Amino acid sequence: MFLNKKFISYTLSSSLILFALSACGSENSDSESASGENNNNNESEFTMEVAAGTMSPEFSLAKTWRYFEEELESQTNNRINVELYINGELGGDRELTEAVQLGEIDAVAPSTGAITGINEKFGIYDYPFLFENREQAYEKLDGEPGQQLLNSLEEDGMKGLGYFENGFRNLTNNQRPVKTLEDLQGLSIRTMENDIHIDAWNTLGANPTPMSFEELYTALQQGTIDGQENPAGLIRDNNLYEVQDYLTVSRHVYSPYVILANLNFYNSLPDELQTTLDEVTRDAIEYNRSLTVEEEEDALNTLEEEGMEVTELAEGEVERFKDALEPVYEEYQDTIGSDIVSMFRE
Numbered sequence: 001m002f003l004n005k006k007f008i009s010y011t012l013s014s015s016l017i018l019f020a021l022s023a024c025g026s027e028n029s030d031s032e033s034a035s036g037e038n039n040n041n042n043e044s045e046f047t048m049e050v051a052a053g054t055m056s057p058e059f060s061l062a063k064t065w066r067y068f069e070e071e072l073e074s075q076t077n078n079r080i081n082v083e084l085y086i087n088g089e090l091g092g093d094r095e096l097t098e099a100v101q102l103g104e105i106d107a108v109a110p111s112t113g114a115i116t117g118i119n120e121k122f123g124i125y126d127y128p129f130l131f132e133n134r135e136q137a138y139e140k141l142d143g144e145p146g147q148q149l150l151n152s153l154e155e156d157g158m159k160g161l162g163y164f165e166n167g168f169r170n171l172t173n174n175q176r177p178v179k180t181l182e183d184l185q186g187l188s189i190r191t192m193e194n195d196i197h198i199d200a201w202n203t204l205g206a207n208p209t210p211m212s213f214e215e216l217y218t219a220l221q222q223g224t225i226d227g228q229e230n231p232a233g234l235i236r237d238n239n240l241y242e243v244q245d246y247l248t249v250s251r252h253v254y255s256p257y258v259i260l261a262n263l264n265f266y267n268s269l270p271d272e273l274q275t276t277l278d279e280v281t282r283d284a285i286e287y288n289r290s291l292t293v294e295e296e297e298d299a300l301n302t303l304e305e306e307g308m309e310v311t312e313l314a315e316g317e318v319e320r321f322k323d324a325l326e327p328v329y330e331e332y333q334d335t336i337g338s339d340i341v342s343m344f345r346e
Contacts, residue, residue: 044081046269048072050107051096054088054214056237060295061109061257062086064164064288072280076273092212097260101157106265109164109257113194118156121149122258123336124344126196127329129322131254134293141256145343150258159266161281165292166231166255172244173227174220177311179248181205181320190216190228197253200328204321220244231255232299233292241306249300250313252321259285 050069055062069082085105090096093110094117100108101118112125124130131137140146141163150160171178171189178184185205191197193210201208209225219225220243227244229252235241259281266274304310313321333341 044078046080046273047083048080048107048265049083049085049105051084051090051099051105052086052088052108053092053096053110055086059237060233060288060291061164061166063291064284065109067287068280068284071283072277075276075280080269080273080277100260100262103157103262103264105262107161107259107261109259111166111192111255111257113192113197115258115260116194119149119153120335121152121337121340123196123332124149124340125256126194126253127332127341127344128200128252128325129318130344134254134289137254137256138289140344145340148343149340153260154263157263159261159263161259161261161278162285164257164259164285164288166257167233167292167296168251169229169231169253169255170235171227171229171248171250171252172235172240172246172308173248174223174243174245175226177246177248177309178250179311179313180317181324187227188225190219190225196328196332199331200325203328204324216240217243229253231296232303233295236299236302241303241308245308247300247303247308247310248313249310250318250321 050065052061052065065084065086069084072080072082090099090105093108093114096105096108097110097114097118099105112122115122116126131140146163150162153160173187173189175187176183178187181204186207188207188209189201191201191208191210193212198208198210209219211219211225216228217238217240220228220240227246228240229250230240232247232249235244235247261277266277269277300310329341329345
């Protein structure tokens with residue numbers, strides 16, 4: 001009995017020692033694991049879903065969003081994980097803008113036409129010949145006028161972060177070179193489904209035909225319409241030179257993309273992440289503008305090489321177009337807001 005008791009006592013003592021050592025090891029392991037989790041930069045606290053309509057992977061906006069994704073994840077040490085959906089799989093600009101407003105996705109950068117149904121002030125960017133050049137556009141967009149419009153989006157449940165660039169819109173057609181206002185008469189031109197654009201082309205003597213971008217190539221190919229108007233990069237990337245003969249570098253509308261985030265998502269971020277998001281957005285804007293300038297120059301060269309006859313709209317003709325459009329400017333002044341119109345046109 002004595003030996004058995006001694007053996008049992010020894011066994012229990014050994015077990016207790018082993019348990020204590022195991023517990024210490026477990027505590028150290030748990031402590032190390034917890035410490036590792038606190039320092040693990042690969043675990044994200046926030047996911048930011050960003051979407052865009054259908055576009056070429058080489059288009060400047062697609063490149064810009066990939067740059068934004070990489071920089072934001074890097075600058076936040078992956079506290080924000082960016083998920084990109086930029087092939088149109090979640091919808092077009094209008095649907096995506098509404099989705100951001102509802103909080104179904106977190107960010108989008110639509111053309112202004114997708115926003116005017118929600119906030120009519122953004123119709124100012126549809127005014128033809130509002131800006132003579134990029135420098136003038138940047139001054140207004142980055143200054144008080146552009147910022148005031150961005151701030152107004154908070155009433156609509158969105159945070160305006162800034163403006164990417166789509167570029168200046170130019171006219172193409174199949175009938176004749178458009179060098180003067182008279183050359184435009186009677187041409188059927190595809191436009192966006194935008195009242196200001198439609199009224200402007202009507203006023204200039206063309207026959208505007210609103211249709212979706214997805215229908216455009218076929219309509220031009222079949223001769224349903226004579227022409228269309230878009231930035232040079234889009235004309236090139238969508239092979240419109242295959243179904244259009246004449247390009248007029250009219251630069252009649254400067255098209256920005258408005259960078260939108262869902263307001264609740266933005267406000268859910270800690271102050272330091274909001275600051276980083278703002279800084280990365282500003283960097284992405286500079287990157288985007290540089291890309292777009294290069295893209296426009298390359299695209300115009302490519303379109304000419306592909307056989308399009310390229311005409312620059314002379315300064316005197318630009319003034320004639322602007323004079324003819326004065327009734328359109330006046331018609332939409334009350335809708336947009338006379339104070340907004342004055343800020344941008346002064």
